[in-house]
Amino acid sequence: MRTPEENRKLADMLFPEVKESPEDVFKKYPKRNVEGMVLRFAPSPTGFIHTGNIYTGFVSTKLAKQSGGISILRIEDTDKNREIENGVTQIVQALKGFGIEFDEGMEDEDNWKGEYGPYIQSKRIDIYHVFAKNLVSKGYAYPCFLTEEELEEIRHKQEELKERTGCYGKWAKYRDASTEEIEDLLNKGGKFVIRLYSTGDIEESFNMKDLVKGSVTLRENDMDAVLLKSDGYPTYHFAHPIDDTLMGITHITRTDEWFSSVSLHVELFEKLGFKQIPYAHLSPLMKLDNGKKRKLSKRKDPEFAVSFYLENGYPKKALLEYLLNIANSNFYDWRIQNPQKDIEEFELKIEKFNKAGALFDVIKLEDICKNYIATLAAQEVYEMSLEWAREYDEELAKLLEENKDYCIKIFNIERTGEKIRKDIAKFGDIRDQLVIFFDELLNNVDIEDIEDRVGKAKQKNILNEYLKVFNISDTQEIWFEKIRNLASELGFEKVGDVAMVLRVAITHRTRTPDLYQVMQVLGEQKVRERIQKYVDMMI
RNA sequence: GCCGCUAUCGUCUAACGGUUAGGACACAGGAUUCUCAAUCCUGCAAUCGGGGUUCGAUUCCCCGUAGCGGUACCA
Numbered sequence: 194m195r196t197p198e199e200n201r202k203l204a205d206m207l208f209p210e211v212k213e214s215p216e217d218v219f220k221k222y223p224k225r226n227v228e229g230m231v232l233r234f235a236p237s238p239t240g241f242i243h244t245g246n247i248y249t250g251f252v253s254t255k256l257a258k259q260s261g262g263i264s265i266l267r268i269e270d271t272d273k274n275r276e277i278e279n280g281v282t283q284i285v286q287a288l289k290g291f292g293i294e295f296d297e298g299m300e301d302e303d304n305w306k307g308e309y310g311p312y313i314q315s316k317r318i319d320i321y322h323v324f325a326k327n328l329v330s331k332g333y334a335y336p337c338f339l340t341e342e343e344l345e346e347i348r349h350k351q352e353e354l355k356e357r358t359g360c361y362g363k364w365a366k367y368r369d370a371s372t373e374e375i376e377d378l379l380n381k382g383g384k385f386v387i388r389l390y391s392t393g394d395i396e397e398s399f400n401m402k403d404l405v406k407g408s409v410t411l412r413e414n415d416m417d418a419v420l421l422k423s424d425g426y427p428t429y430h431f432a433h434p435i436d437d438t439l440m441g442i443t444h445i446t447r448t449d450e451w452f453s454s455v456s457l458h459v460e461l462f463e464k465l466g467f468k469q470i471p472y473a474h475l476s477p478l479m480k481l482d483n484g485k486k487r488k489l490s491k492r493k494d495p496e497f498a499v500s501f502y503l504e505n506g507y508p509k510k511a512l513l514e515y516l517l518n519i520a521n522s523n524f525y526d527w528r529i530q531n532p533q534k535d536i537e538e539f540e541l542k543i544e545k546f547n548k549a550g551a552l553f554d555v556i557k558l559e560d561i562c563k564n565y566i567a568t569l570a571a572q573e574v575y576e577m578s579l580e581w582a583r584e585y586d587e588e589l590a591k592l593l594e595e596n597k598d599y600c601i602k603i604f605n606i607e608r609t610g611e612k613i614r615k616d617i618a619k620f621g622d623i624r625d626q627l628v629i630f631f632d633e634l635l636n637n638v639d640i641e642d643i644e645d646r647v648g649k650a651k652q653k654n655i656l657n658e659y660l661k662v663f664n665i666s667d668t669q670e671i672w673f674e675k676i677r678n679l680a681s682e683l684g685f686e687k688v689g690d691v692a693m694v695l696r697v698a699i700t701h702r703t704r705t706p707d708l709y710q711v712m713q714v715l716g717e718q719k720v721r722e723r724i725q726k727y728v729d730m731m732i
Numbered sequence: 733g734c735c736g737c738u739a740u741c742g743u744c745u746a747a748c749g750g751u752u753a754g755g756a757c758a759c760a761g762g763a764u765u766c767u768c769a770a771u772c773c774u775g776c777a778a779u780c781g782g783g784g785u786u787c788g789a790u791u792c793c794c795c796g797u798a799g800c801g802g803u804a805c806c807a
Contacts, residue, residue: 237807272806341805357734358803386805395735403737412735422805429807453736453802476738479800486799518756522745525756547745549738550800557744557757567770607770616769673765692766704768 195332199372204330206376207387211319211326215466218323218439222309225441229262233442234295237269238280242287242499244553245448245478245489248516250293252475253446255517255541257296265440266298268313271426281313287499291509309440314432321427324435324465325387325420333464334420336385337367338378361391365417387421393460401459403452404444404473405546414456430457438467444543449474449550450488473543478519479550486552497553506581506620507558510536511565515558521545533568562618571605574617578604581620589624592631599714603630606710614706629700630715640701640727647694653731655683655694656724663724665717669709698727 195203225231234250236242250266257264266288268281277283282301288294297307305312328334339347339360351358367375368390378385393413403409420431427435437445451458452474462469477488480497489497502512514536518524527539566574575593578600582590593600603626607614617623628634647655662675673688680691696708699720705711712720 235807239807269807275806337805339805344805352733355733384805406737409737416803419805424805426805428805448801449737450801450807455736474737477801481743488800518744522756525744526746529756551745552743554743554757560757563769612770614769670765676766687766689766696767702767706767706769708766 194369195372197332200332201330203335203372203375204326206372206379207329207336208322208326211322213319213323215324215327218320222439222441225263227262227441229260230257231263231265231441231443232257232446233265233267233298233437233440235267235269235436235447236284237272237275238277238284239275240277240280240283242284243489243494244497244499244502244512244516246284247288247291247293247499247512248478248519249446249448249475250288251291251513251516252520252541254293254295256444256446256543259540262443263296264298265307265309265442266295266312267436267440268299269429269432270313270315271422271428271432273424273426290503291499291513314427314436317432317436318425318427320439321421321431321435322425325427325431328389328420328464329387331464333390334387335368335370335390335417336375336379337365337388337417337419338383338385339366340384357395360388360417361395361415368417384423386419386423388417389420389457389461389464391415391417391460393456399456399459401455402471403455404471404543405476406452406474406548411456411459414460416457418457430454430461434458434461434465434467434470437470438462438465442470444473445470446473446475449476473546475520476547476550478553480553486550488550489553504585504621506578506585506623508562508565508577508619511562512558514565515561517541518557518561519547519551519553522547528564532564559618563615566617567608567613567615571601571608574604574608575601578620578623582623585621586624589627592627596631599630600627602714603627606706606714629702629705629711632719635701638701641697641703643693643697643703647690649731651683652694652698653728655679655691656698656728658683659695660721660724663717663720665713665720672709672712695724698724 232253234253236246236250254264256262266285268284270276270280279302281299285300297305297309298312299305311317325334329336337360343366344360347360347364348358351364365388368388391414393415395412395415397413398410399413400408400410418430419428421427433445436442455472459469478497479486480489480494503509514524514528517536517539518528521539521541523545524539531538569577575597579590579593582593617626628638643652658679659675662679664671667675676691676695677688680686680688683691685691692708693703696705697703699708699715700711715723
């Protein structure tokens with residue numbers, strides 16, 4: 194064991210450039226004076242934004258906002274190996290695309306807003322070093338010179354002995370090394386990391402409250418975890434208590450995978466002399482893989498990349514609704530009762546979060562999307578489709594731009610009144626729905642064959658007769674009356690058969706929106722043309 | 733292996749220790765002055781297993797089992 198005096202000397206030896214004390218640092222980060230929750234979303238800039246990121250980011254900003262608090266975007270870029278160019282901008286843009294914005298934090302690679310910055314960990318190295326030095330001087334941390342090979346060796350030995358793997362207790366070779374030995378290694382240029390000098394006992398348990406999980410029992414930590422890597426960057430474990438404390442975070446919302454490290458974090462809060470910030474561990478989004486549930490992963494599940502939803506044109510708000518539904522499943526009941534309200538008005542409750550991970554259910558998502566789009570006015574559908582198309586389907590964008598009024602009329606079919614059509618889940622579906630309204634698109638698709646139902650001669654007969662009575666200004670009642678009369682005159686039992694012949698002649702499809710409305714939108718001339726063309730084709 | 737968390741229809745979930753275990757999505761059937769969609773109605777379908785505690789257990793306790801997460805100089 195080193196004496197307090199030796200530890201102070203060691204601290205100076207290790208961090209000669211660090212002059213500040215923790216108190217000095219705290220002066221730059223005054224206590225906040227806010228009523229609500231101060232929450233942070235802290236992703237790594239790996240260049241891959243996944244649905245889980247949107248989920249955590251959305252939930253954090255929503256909780257902060259509805260409580261009258263502050264939301265922060267902090268970037269955790271302490272792993273240089275995983276960094277990617279423009280990673281920060283990508284995250285910011287992706288979140289912004291979903292309407293998720295923060296009160297403080299990074300705005301792109303170099304800029305941030307807020308008084309508690311820097312909001313990117315690579316620019317906070319000097320801060321971490323102040324606390325690391327302080328910990329060393331108190332004997333709560335020490336330099337460790339174990340190489341990767343040595344660590345590997347230790348692990349093998351532990352496995353052979355069936356002991357827990359890791360750097361702890363008697364296995365932590367350098368925790369009680371003498372100052373002389375350390376100095377010697379330093380002089381030889383030995384690479385080192387700074388480790389926690391853990392005083393926990395794995396045999397001891399303690400209780401704590403997690404805002405989502407409730408009361409939990411944990412073993413004390415006894416691992417001499419790495420605090421500062423050999424490149425001087427902090428590990429997540431070390432940066433977390435420091436950043437969250439300095440930034441005045443009131444509740445730590447993070448994904449469940451961190452739960453196992455809570456006891457380590459608790460020990461760090463203690464050793465750093467910080468007040469423990471309460472945790473809320475959010476269960477992760479899962480997917481079914483070969484019949485097994487598992488956490489969504491970046492590498493294995495490209496379909497959970499946010500870009501997937503954007504490319505297919507899932508309405509962003511509907512995705513948020515789906516995520517809200519996963520967070521607090523009573524959201525759906527609320528939505529049924531308040532079909533028109535904005536999700537801003539729904540109050541998310543942290544204690545209602547589900548404890549187990551939820552499977553990501555695309556079917557349910559599509560249901561929400563359909564319902565969402567059904568609440569929009571034709572004009573809005575047009576605008577959103579156009580916005581999407583401009584980015585992902587230029588040809589469609591052109592079509593929409595050149596036929597604005599016509600398209601709005603199309604989108605208005607079965608959008609008013611009692612029976613609202615719910616067949617659009619995503620803007621990627623729009624193109625297919627427009628096909629029957631544009632000759633140039635219609636000519637490229639095969640005509641659905643209904644000869645089995647109604648023979649050619651009869652079809653021809655129906656159409657010729659219909660052309661004689663067709664009048665575009667008929668009301669829907671008269672329109673239908675005419676079809677019914679035609680059916681009985683020509684000896685058809687079912688009105689549907691006659692309507693089907695008309696439908697196929699006009700749209701080339703057996704399944705379309707309300708035929709009367711479709712014809713109204715197409716206009717008299719086009720309807721006559723198409724019917725005539727179909728008749729001529731019948732030989 | 734070890735540590736921890738979780739466990740209700742296929743999925744997301746609800747149920748002061750007392751309910752015919754409820755709802756939503758999906759699915760199936762029916763209704764609807766045209767097909768599809770929508771809408772309405774009906775149906776299908778669950779408390780992981782075993783022990784306790786209790787008059788009574790989905791609910792509390794224990795033991796299994798399963799799933800998930802962690803077990804890194806990744807976050």
